[in-house]
Amino acid sequence: MPHSLKAVVREAHSTPFFEAAAEGRLLLRFSPSSGEWSEPAARVCSVTQADDLEWREASGAGSVVSWTVKPGRATDERPAVPTVVGIVELEEGPWLPLQLPDVDPTDLAVGRAVRVQWVQPEGSEHLPVAVLA
Numbered sequence: 001m002p003h004s005l006k007a008v009v010r011e012a013h014s015t016p017f018f019e020a021a022a023e024g025r026l027l028l029r030f031s032p033s034s035g036e037w038s039e040p041a042a043r044v045c046s047v048t049q050a051d052d053l054e055w056r057e058a059s060g061a062g063s064v065v066s067w068t069v070k071p072g073r074a075t076d077e078r079p080a081v082p083t084v085v086g087i088v089e090l091e092e093g094p095w096l097p098l099q100l101p102d103v104d105p106t107d108l109a110v111g112r113a114v115r116v117q118w119v120q121p122e123g124s125e126h127l128p129v130a131v132l133a
Helices: 011-020
Strands: 026-031 036-038 054-058 061-070 083-090 097-101 115-117 126-132
Touching: 011 026, 011 054, 083 115, 097 126
Parallel strands: none
Antiparallel strands: 026 036, 026 054, 061 083, 061 115, 083 097, 115 126
């Protein structure tokens, strides 16, 4: 499990997302009027601003757009471990910032295929991360 993910708890808007996440499914927001997909936190369509968003299951497949490596801090319990965070463009279109656990940054390239998987930090909802496909 990625060591730097903090506990996240749901609120009313995010309940469908986290219920699906617990089942290993990725939900995004979809606007039937525009046919556009938006990120899970969206309240209106990110392309057209339409307010008819509904939850729809996404493929979980995507590709790396960009990434950064955040240096880790050593603790008494473990050595410093860097955290790789990427911007992933999902097949459906939205971009999500996702941690890429256990990835050597030298294995990354723009366009590298990834899939969403789920982790559950202690006391948290299931959270999406990206793994190399």
